[in-house]
Amino acid sequence: MQSKRSQELFDRARAVTPGGIFDSQRKTEPAMIAFSRGAGSHAWDVDGNEYVDYHLAFGPLVLGHCHPEVMKAVRAQVEVSDIWNAGILEQEVQVAEKIAHHVPSAEKVRFAVSGSDGIFTAIRIAKGFTKRKKIVKFIGGYHGTNDNVLVDIAPAFGKSSGPHLEAEGVDERVTETTITVPYNDEAALSRVFKENKGEIAAVLSEPVMHSAVGCIRPQEGFLEFLREITQKNGSLLVFDEVITGFRHAIGGAQSLFKVVPDLTVFAKALANGFPIAVVCGRGDVMDKLRPVGNVMDLGTYVAHPVSLAAAKATLAVLETGKPYEQMTAASESVQKGISASIEELGIDAHVSGFRSIFVIYFTRHEIRRYSDLSHINMAAAKKFKVDLMSRGILTLPLPIKRMHVSAVHSKADVVKMIDTCHEVLQGLKAQQLVAKA
Ligand SMILES: Cc1ncc(COP(=O)(O)O)c(C=O)c1O
Known part of the structure; x- marks a missing residue:
């Protein structure tokens, strides 16, 4: 692969930003790549190398890069407006109506700029509504960059029990109000509710844990249990979707699991890559927001018309239902193909997937919660990703980060992924980097 222009840009970037990268999660290996163009399931870098994209910008690109309908709507919007920050917009009403129509829990809707922004607002609403100070999140759960959720995201395995702050600079006092428990552990959560009676404003959870841990499904009945225990204790259930x-x-994971939270935060896939997030939920809870109630959520760039245009166009395509069939079918074929290679090569690994998202865990051990990840051969998992990237599969070198499939991944993209994974796994085995199953 050519990398001259990427390397030149990286050298320049090092002079103007810490570590030569503008977001520390975006590091690519074996070399830093500068991307320039995307179309459907494919991406190109500044040196002209082509990739099949299984990263998809950490998930937003459900319809693939530069989907024609989405880009057409965006182009039309930039011709007629930038921003207003006054009154309301037709597209705000239209997108909010669509969300209220499709999402079981969404009686009322507000917009936010990013997932982090939306989570911050949801927690504030929960605290304002319940007049309580504490929230519960699960160990291994990432919910954005606010101090009150930067607790126990990736604590070192085997370290004393938490809570552990994720990074320097986070206010230590958040551990007094953010409580963490293992996922899929009903007894631990019951204990926390008992020990903090009348103090917990909300339980915050992804319906399927994807963000920092790959793909951990809720055990049978676990989401229902979250619903019950929060209701019984006068707390809110907040789904980070x-x-x-x-x-x-289109109705969120809540529509698949048939568990209705009090509040939900949406972001990534809503506008196929354009920045927008949503906080929605029960009407009486959402009415805690100003001007009805007295909880604040403001923002110059909230509900940007260009992002709304992208969201409206994305929803119109998703509403046909076809993208879900396409994504799921392609993803399941990839998962099946990789699983077959793992079996054939006799490698200590397994694929964990849910619809269009999957991860390869380099262990046979079942992953039910964060601590189970300690069984993973992280070195092999990282090398697997790096080797995929050097063979034209776009993925980041983060060992347990999920991969995504879009509605426009073709049969050829699926075959390329399966064949490349097979070749890489064979290489790992030959180098004795993976244990035998
Ligand atoms: C589950 C989850 N919640 C919240 C966030 C924060 O969203 P954003 O990066 O848009 O601030 C992320 C980001 O990856 C996420 O995966």
């Missing part, structure tokens, strides 16, 4: 929403189903 930043990844799952509009990707797994």
